[in-house]
Amino acid sequence: MTLVNELESLVPDLAKGLDQASSLEVLEELRIDFLGRKGRLAQIMGRLPELAPEERPVVGKTANAVKESLNNLFDQRKAALEDAREAEKLSRFDPSMPGRMPKVGSLHPVTQVMDEICQVFKGLGYDIVTGPEVENDYHNFEALNMPPEHPARDMQDTLYVTENILLRTHTSPLQVRTMKERKPPVAAIAPGKVYRRDSDLTHTPMFHQIEGFMVDRNVSMADLRGTLTSFLQQVFGKNTKVRFRPSFFPFTEPSAEVDISCCICGGEGYKDGAPCRVCKTTGWVEILGCGMIDPEVFKSVGYDPEEYSGFAFGLGVERVTMLKYGIGDLRMFFENDVRFLRQFA
Numbered sequence: 001m002t003l004v005n006e007l008e009s010l011v012p013d014l015a016k017g018l019d020q021a022s023s024l025e026v027l028e029e030l031r032i033d034f035l036g037r038k039g040r041l042a043q044i045m046g047r048l049p050e051l052a053p054e055e056r057p058v059v060g061k062t063a064n065a066v067k068e069s070l071n072n073l074f075d076q077r078k079a080a081l082e083d084a085r086e087a088e089k090l091s092r093f094d095p096s097m098p099g100r101m102p103k104v105g106s107l108h109p110v111t112q113v114m115d116e117i118c119q120v121f122k123g124l125g126y127d128i129v130t131g132p133e134v135e136n137d138y139h140n141f142e143a144l145n146m147p148p149e150h151p152a153r154d155m156q157d158t159l160y161v162t163e164n165i166l167l168r169t170h171t172s173p174l175q176v177r178t179m180k181e182r183k184p185p186v187a188a189i190a191p192g193k194v195y196r197r198d199s200d201l202t203h204t205p206m207f208h209q210i211e212g213f214m215v216d217r218n219v220s221m222a223d224l225r226g227t228l229t230s231f232l233q234q235v236f237g238k239n240t241k242v243r244f245r246p247s248f249f250p251f252t253e254p255s256a257e258v259d260i261s262c263c264i265c266g267g268e269g270y271k272d273g274a275p276c277r278v279c280k281t282t283g284w285v286e287i288l289g290c291g292m293i294d295p296e297v298f299k300s301v302g303y304d305p306e307e308y309s310g311f312a313f314g315l316g317v318e319r320v321t322m323l324k325y326g327i328g329d330l331r332m333f334f335e336n337d338v339r340f341l342r343q344f345a
């Protein structure tokens, strides 16, 4: 067989090989076998010196034509295999499958209720004020008419940083800070975190409070009652009943605790025939503390108690949230179980 014949037979040989090549990897092996540096074409050409010089141009020309044919065959087959591979990938992709939805977070229920309460008081014309969680003795106790020997300053309750610096035990210091900064009339609420050395089923070392107060000429207990009743009915529903019980706080005189009709049993004391576990059948739940700002507090902040009067109140946001949504366990708020939190999205 002449070299020309040998060269020309490479084309059908390759075509047969390519027909059987089932993958791009096999294709590459074939390419090396036929067109590689030591492949079949190269080997045949290596024998060119055996020929008489006048025979060589014909063989050379054939070799070029064969090489081009071989390359064309490869390219065609390669494109076909690539198409097939792509089609196979697509066949495993189901465009009708539902997508994976990105998870969207939501505000914590305590944050939501805090925002809601702030909105209600904004509607009543109150400003929102904030202050430091690391407080000093003066703002947390002394200016609020709690002298050094007062039981509320007991080490049991307060987390001290130094003898004089502490984590605020309530948001009431904002009364002092705000009144020292502004002249009456002033109406403000102060939402925020407070800290106590207390931890059991119904107490956490950190929780949230909202403090509110207003000072002007001729502010009376009637204003206090009207404001708090309106606020509580906006948060718990317009049929909510509100009652005031006498109480004591060092920074208010007189002081009261406020109960609302139980929002779980509607004040009936029983729900679905069973004793209501939230109000313990009394039909009432305690919701906040309040009172007329004590003249001693006005003296601390430089207001004249003969000219001005005012009221103040403070409430626990976790407690309001539990009552509003019928949540029985305080720990739910701090465990961050998404199954719990998602219900408030």
Ligand code: DAH
Residues within 6 Å of the ligand: 169, 170, 171, 172, 211, 212, 249, 251, 252, 288, 289, 290, 291, 312, 313, 314, 315
């Ligand atoms: N500061 C009180 C506490 O943490 C709550 C409180 C009660 C605030 C009566 C007030 C108030 O402003 O008038 O227990």
